[in-house]
Amino acid sequence: MAEEPDYESLSPNAGLGVNMLAGALAGITEHAVMFPVDSIKTRMQVFATSPAAVYTGIGNAFTRISSTEGMRALWRGVSSVILGAGPAHAVHFGMYEAMKELAGGNEESNRNQWIATSLAGASATIASDALMNPFDVIKQRMQVHQSEFRSVFTCARVVHQTEGLSAFYVSYPTTLMMSVPFTAVQFTVYEQIKKLMNPSxxxxxxxxxxxxxLSGGVAAGVTTPLDVAKTLLQTRGSSQDPEIRKVGGMVDAFRIIWQRDGMKGFSRGLSPRVLTFMPSNALCWLSYEFFKAAIRE
Incomplete structure (x- = not known):
């Protein structure tokens, strides 16, 4: 009987193919499981003109959506996430592990491992968000109240025909401004807590x-204001508000949020966002480490 490989004896960098495959599987698992809470977050962040589309909390949103539109409405757009999450997370984790190795983050003697980890995390998100942003736009267009779209491909075609290719990337600068610190915080906190809890x-x-x-919850809370702006940009084409439909970038989004809701506007969807990222990040890292170990073995 062959001896089972020892997890500790394996290289911290398992190879690009293993990391990418493990990341893809982890990403799909994470997003699919927590998608209904993400749908509620999107609904709560949208500046709606109809009182029927204004939600006061997670419980209120869940009850009203499920009773008036059915439970299936909470899963609308999940196919876009599944299509995009696989390749995006593959690139994300592949880039993270490659940059971490390159920057010396896997060397125990390196006293600046946190710098290497932050650099790796930021590099990973720049690459993965370039792939994921169009899928995220489609997802949120399908998640909004009374969305006209039921098909990912129909949504992509209509958005492209009516708003052009730029509609899929108008939120990309805001996404990066959110995702780079999110990922840097997430990976840094994750690595530090992991070493603290499991030094061996x-x-x-x-x-x-x-x-x-814990790393997901901290990062989600810190970056929620930028996520509110991102949602406004990505759903502008579905809004009945003329001012929102004309919003051109992050500065315009911040101005509208401030004018209409003040400081509290930047915390829209904070609870479901943190509630989404804490278990989804836990599941994502659990899946990633499991798949990475399993594939290597």
């Missing part, structure tokens, strides 16, 4: 879940 470096599902959940 052994495969530990509990460690990956706790470190992943």
């Amino acid at each position: 470096g052994e495969y530990s599902p509990v460690t990956h879940m706790v470190a992943g959940g």
Whole structure:
């Protein structure tokens, strides 16, 4: 009987193919499981003109959406996430591990490992968001109240025909301004908590879940204001508000949020966002570390 490989004896960098495949599987798992909460977050962040589309909290949104539109409405747009999350997360984790190795983040003697980890995390998100942004736009167009779209491809075609290719990337600068600090914070907090809880470096599902959940919650809370602006930009074409339909970028989005809701406007969807990212990040890191170990073995 062949001896089972020791997790600790394997190289921290398992190779680009393993990291990308593990990242793709982890990304699909993460987004699919937490999608209904993400749908509620999108609904709460949209500046709606109809009182029927204004939600006061997670429970209020869940009850009203499920009772008036059916539970299926909470899953509308999930196919866009599945299509995009696989390749985007593959690139994300592949870039992260490659940059971390290149910057010396896997060297125990390196006293500046956190710098290497932050650099790797930021590089990973720049690359993955370039792939994911169009899918995220389609997802949110399908998630909004009374969305006309039921098909990913129909949504993509209509948005392209009516608003042009730029509609898929108008939020990209805002997404990067949100995702780069989000990812840098997430990876840094994750690595520090993981080392604190599991200094031996052994495969530990509990460690990956706790470190992943806490790092996701912290990063989500810090970047929520930018996420509100991103949602406004990505759903502008579905809005009945003339001013929102003409919004041209992040500065315009911030101005509208401030004028209409003040400081509290920048915390729209904070609760469902944190509630989404804590378990989804825990699941993502648990899945990633599991798939990485399983594929290597």
